[in-house]
Amino acid sequence: MQDMETLKKENMNLADKIYIFDTTLRDGEQTPGVALTVDEKIQIAQKLNNLGVDKIEVGFPASSKGEIESAKKIKQLNLDSTLVGLSRSLKSDIDAIIDADLEYVHTFIGTSPLHRDYKLKMSKSQIIDKASQSVEYAKDHGLTVEFSAEDATRTERDFLFEIFEEVVDAGADFLDVPDTVGVLTPILTHELITDIKSNFKTPVSVHFHNDFGLATANTLTAIECGANQAHVTVNGLGERTGNCSLEELVMTLKASYGIDLGLDTTRLYSLSNLVGRLTGVKMPVNKPIVGANAFAHESGIHVHGILNNASTYEPISPEMVGHSRKIVLGKHTGANALKSKLKEYHIDLNEQQFCKVFDEIKSLGDSGKCVTDDDLVAIAITELGSARETPIVIKGLSISMGASVSPTATVKLEIDGVEKETAHTGVGPVDAALNAVRELVQDTMDIELEEYNIEAVSGGTDALAEVFVITSDSQGNKSTGRSTNQDIVMASILAVLDSMNKLLLIRRA
Numbered sequence: 019m020q021d022m023e024t025l026k027k028e029n030m031n032l033a034d035k036i037y038i039f040d041t042t043l044r045d046g047e048q049t050p051g052v053a054l055t056v057d058e059k060i061q062i063a064q065k066l067n068n069l070g071v072d073k074i075e076v077g078f079p080a081s082s083k084g085e086i087e088s089a090k091k092i093k094q095l096n097l098d099s100t101l102v103g104l105s106r107s108l109k110s111d112i113d114a115i116i117d118a119d120l121e122y123v124h125t126f127i128g129t130s131p132l133h134r135d136y137k138l139k140m141s142k143s144q145i146i147d148k149a150s151q152s153v154e155y156a157k158d159h160g161l162t163v164e165f166s167a168e169d170a171t172r173t174e175r176d177f178l179f180e181i182f183e184e185v186v187d188a189g190a191d192f193l194d195v196p197d198t199v200g201v202l203t204p205i206l207t208h209e210l211i212t213d214i215k216s217n218f219k220t221p222v223s224v225h226f227h228n229d230f231g232l233a234t235a236n237t238l239t240a241i242e243c244g245a246n247q248a249h250v251t252v253n254g255l256g257e258r259t260g261n262c263s264l265e266e267l268v269m270t271l272k273a274s275y276g277i278d279l280g281l282d283t284t285r286l287y288s289l290s291n292l293v294g295r296l297t298g299v300k301m302p303v304n305k306p307i308v309g310a311n312a313f314a315h316e317s318g319i320h321v322h323g324i325l326n327n328a329s330t331y332e333p334i335s336p337e338m339v340g341h342s343r344k345i346v347l348g349k350h351t352g353a354n355a356l357k358s359k360l361k362e363y364h365i366d367l368n369e370q371q372f373c374k375v376f377d378e379i380k381s382l383g384d385s386g387k388c389v390t391d392d393d394l395v396a397i398a399i400t401e402l403g404s405a406r407e408t409p410i411v412i413k414g415l416s417i418s419m420g421a422s423v424s425p426t427a428t429v430k431l432e433i434d435g436v437e438k439e440t441a442h443t444g445v446g447p448v449d450a451a452l453n454a455v456r457e458l459v460q461d462t463m464d465i466e467l468e469e470y471n472i473e474a475v476s477g478g479t480d481a482l483a484e485v486f487v488i489t490s491d492s493q494g495n496k497s498t499g500r501s502t503n504q505d506i507v508m509a510s511i512l513a514v515l516d517s518m519n520k521l522l523l524i525r526r527a
């Protein structure tokens with residue numbers, strides 16, 4: 019990578035101050051299906067403030083009483099971030115901003131031919147009049163004014179510049195360039211923002227949508243060309259496919275250019291989770307920075323590198339954003355990864371046990387399953403347990419079932435070296451198998467199943483079943499048993515045998 023200073027001088031035209039304008043509570047709330055309560059907006063605003071964003075667009079006060087109420091309540095928190103409200107180019111909308119106790123208005127009007135002809139049905143001069151009258155009205159009421167030319171990127175350049183000149187004359191403090199339907203590319207952004215910056219002294223803001231997945235790249239390009247402000251949302255939420263993602267932009271600036279915007283980035287992951295929980299929009303595992311896999315490693319080669327020096331396969335440390343590293347086990351797992359995982363859980367296996375656990379993880383991986391930490395712990399504990407003396411061992415199991423007949427389990431056990439086999443029915447396959455086990459062991463011991471618990475250790479129809487049982491005998495001895503298997507009948511039998519073997523060891527001690 020080129021030295022930062024050289025980059026700044028030769029390739030970039032960075033503004034002295036880059037403002038982060040967060041619109042999670044406004045454009046983010048326009049995500050289809052998302053509606054936040056006043057209390058939820060307050061929680062998010064507080065977290066955005068703690069992160070250190072410069073501006074928070076709290077909503078669109080003219081749209082509802084709730085929007086005015088939430089803006090007022092957020093204002094009462096006396097946050098450091100500047101609070102902004104959205105308004106159309108209408109005096110009544112600006113009055114709602116004043117009603118909501120806000121001091122900064124983001125006012126907009128459509129400027130592209132499509133918006134002029136099909137939405138507003140207004141001429142260019144009518145649109146210019148409305149925009150400049152609104153800006154003037156807001157300035158007369160002491161507001162800071164940001165003007166957005168909605169659909170700017172599909173607006174004729176001469177008309178865009180004409181309306182920008184008029185609103186600057188009317189007192190606009192920021193000129194915002196919305197890429198309303200996300201049609202920009204980095205090269206187009208470069209050309210547009212460079213042109214605007216060389217024609218206007220007023221600070222330039224960008225509001226880029228993500229229809230083609232380029233919102234972050236385009237916003238970054240705009241900043242490289244001198245844009246003074248970026249509109250962003252947590253998790254990239256927003257209309258349709260969303261806006262430029264706050265966490266992606268901030269971390270790219272920091273990691274790739276060393277630009278520190280003064281935000282406490284260690285709060286990004288928890289902010290993302292809060293917004294995910296309150297909006298119900300969960301991030302895909304591969305979402306940059308905040309997705310579950312952002313710092314997850316599986317392949318033996320990568321894990322080996324990570325364990326020696328995390329920078330080998332991580333561009334930034336998870337701690338920088340408050341996330342955590344995850345070593346995932348699966349078919350690509352190497353011995354180093356497994357050893358480090360077992361160490362994490364303080365599980366000490368001898369070489370033979372280690373090889374068995376390693377093989378089981380590989381074969382689960384080969385059968386298409388991703389092995390979670392819970393799976394590993396369950397497998398390793400089962401393996402540790404199997405190192406004990408086992409007077410009763412399962413040698414065979416078959417189940418037959420059909421419509422309107424009771425399931426029958428045929429079970430073969432080796433008890434103190436002698437093989438025995440029987441078949442039994444039950445209300446279900448597990449019941450049938452346990453009845454067969456009970457019958458086979460009756461000469462050796464009498465047992466009572468006091469508790470039986472089954473859990474899928476991980477999701478999916480091929481999940482591992484973990485069975486936990488408590489058994490007792492007529493002498494008042496009690497014992498627990500545990501087992502993990504992909505087959506729930508086998509997991510149940512193994513858990514009961516585990517428990518019975520412990521009981522036998524107690525009785526024979």
Ligand code: KIV
Nearest residue numbers: 126166168169196198
């Ligand atoms: O995307 C857009 O054009 C907007 C405007 C309100 C600025 O969100």
Ligand code: ZN
Nearest residue numbers: 045198225257
């Ligand atoms: Zn938008």
